[in-house]
Amino acid sequence: MIWKAKLIKHNNLDRIAVEFEKDQELIRKIRLIGDARWSAQKKLWHIPDTFENRERFKIIQQEDTLPSNDGIEQIKIFIQWLSSKRYSQNTIKTYSAGLRSFFIFFRKKNISEITNDDVLYFNTEYILKNNFSASYQNQITSAVKLYFKTIRETKIEIEKIHRPKTPKILPNVLSKEEVKSILNAHSNIKHKMMLSLIYSCGLRRSELLNLKPLDIDSKRNIVIIRQSKGKKDRITPLSPKILDLLRIYYKEYKPTNFLFEGHQKGFRYSERSLEEVLKKSIKLANINKPVTLHWLRHSYATHLLESGTDLRYIQELLGHNSSRTTEIYTHVSTKNLQHIKSPFDDL
Incomplete structure (x- = not known):
């Protein structure tokens, strides 16, 4: 072996x-x-x-790591339902895995007999006892509520299943100087181009890697982001400076299927390789922060807000469903804070 x-x-x-x-x-x-x-x-x-x-991989499936036979069958039905509703593959994986954990916990109980008290017991004896995060609990809650609402009649009262209180965490934001040093750290035009496009358009990692050459509309100076999170298309402005860089990059690499391709022509650049590109940039820029690709997206939104862009436009540019999601950037913008004088200065 x-x-x-x-x-x-x-x-x-x-x-x-x-x-x-x-x-x-x-x-x-x-x-x-x-x-x-x-x-x-x-x-x-x-x-x-x-x-x-x-x-x-021929993993021996022990009895205590599997749902009951009914649970296995119900997970398959749930996956079919999610697929027919065209949920994304990531959502299907997350929801089916969450429901699977729930059914394993109650593998010796008939699914139709599960009650709200059982859900509470699950949260106490599985989630809290294993010190799992509130976001993980929320994922399982979403899966359980959707399953019992759509697939199986039960004694559960869906509306009474509560969600955990999640911590309010501020997004991590870099200064413009830090962003500039990260983007300029690479001499490799492809590496520089990928990181620059993420920041200049506020892209998610998957959005960048799924871009096709035709998604760059140089006549209208826009980037078309197709079927992103929530299966939505959107457009974002294309900086003239980015367009100049793209032309240099295109002449050198001549991408075919994807705008950024790996060693094999026609195949998209891998997520892991992109993360390595960022890691090297951070090291070269001498930045001692645990920067991730999403920090560049957060920085884009915050810098737009600080330059006076209306929050509603930022919401559209980021592809947020709710304005409440976008409003979090008002808590990290320093534009108004800089005008506040600390009483300490008067001592």
Whole structure:
């Protein structure tokens, strides 16, 4: 056996860890599995914990790590329903994994007999006892509520299932000087181009990697972001400086299918490689902060707000459904704070 597979928890998600001696062919094969990721901290590859992946790596499925037969069947029906409603693959994976954890906990109880008291017991004895996060609890709550609302009649009163109080965390924002040093750290035009486009258009990681050459409309100076989060298209302004960089990049790399492609022509650049690009930029820029790609998006929104852009426009540019999501940037903008004089200065 050249590899070893085992069940793990990673960021509160059920995953399968796959360990093996470094082998480029095996790495290539595991990358073909949907949502396969490398953990630099744990020094292993991990993939979604699905029935297919368990079968693929011949993981022995112990009784206490599986729902009941009825639970397994209900998860399949739930996945079919989510698919028919055209939920995204990420949402389907998250919801089905959450429902699976719930059904494993109650594997010895008939699903139709589950009550609101059982949900409360689950939160106390599984979520809180294992010190899982409020966001993970919220994911499972969403899955359970949707399942019992749409698939199965039960004794549960859906409207009485409460959600956890989630901490209000401010987005991390870089100064313009820090952003500039990160973007200018790379001499490689492709690496510089990817990070610059994320910041200049406020893109999510997946939005950047899914861009096609035709999504850059140089005549209208816009970028078209297709079928992003919530299956929505949107447009964002294209900076003339970015357009000049794009032309240089295009002449050198001549992308075909995706705007940013990996070593294989026609295949999109990998998420892991993009994260490595950022990591190298941070190191070269001598920035001692745990910067992520999403920090660039947060910085874009905050800098727009500080330059006087209306919050409603920022909401549209970011693709937020609710203005409340966008309003969080008002809490990190320093534009008005700079005019406030501390009483300490008068001492």
